[in-house]
Amino acid sequence: MLNLIRRDYILLKWQILIFIPFVLFFIFFGDHLDPAFIFLIASFYISFSTYTYDEKAETNRLLNSLPYTRKEIIASRYLGGMVHMIVAIAFTSALLFIFNKPYTVTDIAISSALFLVFASLFFPLFYVIKKGFFTPVVIISFLVISFIGPPIASFFANHVTAVTNFINNLSVPALYSGSVLVSMFIYAVSWGISVIIYERKAF
């Protein structure tokens, strides 16, 4: 299984070189951006680069002819997603630190929670959407969610006051660790769904 996660870094060795200038671009030209957003974009970069690579090749036929079970292939995707997120956060933190840009653990918690939620939505889609359509669907949905997500959230915050009051009463550490836990739960559910979809596929 670790071999499958390692595979992502063999595939991405050139993209990783572009990763650093990519993150630096956001650090220098995105002064108005929240550091959490930079962490999120960086996490996305690694995970989704592996998907776009796989979309071009007959990866599923290759992986399924090797001695791996379908469950392991999906597990490597989800565990790999977390590994990529940690790597991206580590690199981004180092770059922010080197260039003296402030960030907090809260930024990391928010970006991790958001990454896990977005990944939970997009990972199963990879196994459903027709080859070649995955990348545009992800980019468009990411932008759409980014635009309509906050107004929807504030609408609910104003109208479903019980939930808002409950959240307001939580202490800050409880709130952030709670969101990370909830997003991990969503991630686990998404993992289960992907296994079900993948087990039924023909290659």
Place this chain on the structure above:
Amino acid sequence: MENVVELKGVTKNFKGFSVENMNLEVKQGCITGFIGENGAGISTTLKMIMNLLRPDAGEVNIFGMNYRQHEKEIKQRIGFVCDSNVYYEGLNVKDIKRIVAPAYKQWDDALFHRYVDQFELPLNKAIKKFSKGMQMKVSLAIALSHQAELIIMDEPTAGLDSIFRRELLHVLQELKEDRQRTIFFSTHITTDLDRIADYIAFIHKGNLIFNYSTHEIEENYTLVKGSLDLLDWETEQVFVHVHRTSTGFEALAKNIQDVEHTFGNDVIMERASLEDIMYHYKGGMKHAKFNMA
């Protein structure tokens, strides 16, 4: 002789096409050629043997084990060569090896480099710059480098020049000397099989017509030529299919004794090539004049 691959009552249905109740055995230590026309169900069957596709009904056993419980053990012992390039095109052979090799417990790096040398494969060139033949050689080198006991190949010679085809057949011949190794491969080029195959499995419209040794095919199938006046409803029953021309008929029979018994010395019998057999079965379906085996 032990069976390495056993398909029992395997059925897979698609829209407008199905593999029906297939019973197929592949014997250990032999080269079995898998033939049939385009769309006969060859790729579907190979995919079911590789568990890339799951049958709707029936059982697939490889080395006496099933995929539900022993997927990894089975695949450790199989070398698979696909009909198209499944490797990442942007990568070079070295990186592809770095991805594939750790999956196998018995990966033999020295052996892999021997094949790389033998096939003259450049290690550092992106695979997308390789010709189709070279890409096939990469697949083959990888499939042969982990001591696989069963080598499965889907159309390994398709679209390749005759020199590479000979080279490939030579490699297979070498592998055949190791009697533990089983080779099962599909091809449209039946002359390849004349040289090396021990068994031929022939599939037609999703049905396995036969799985005979080359010797059994020679003993049973025959091409019969004679004059048209010998044909009537009764005599035609010995044939799989009859092709009439203005000067006479050519027909395929699957039992030489029946032909001798029916026609005596009035007809000429010739050895039926695999191509003759495939041609007549195809024609036989069109004219609905054969009894299936």
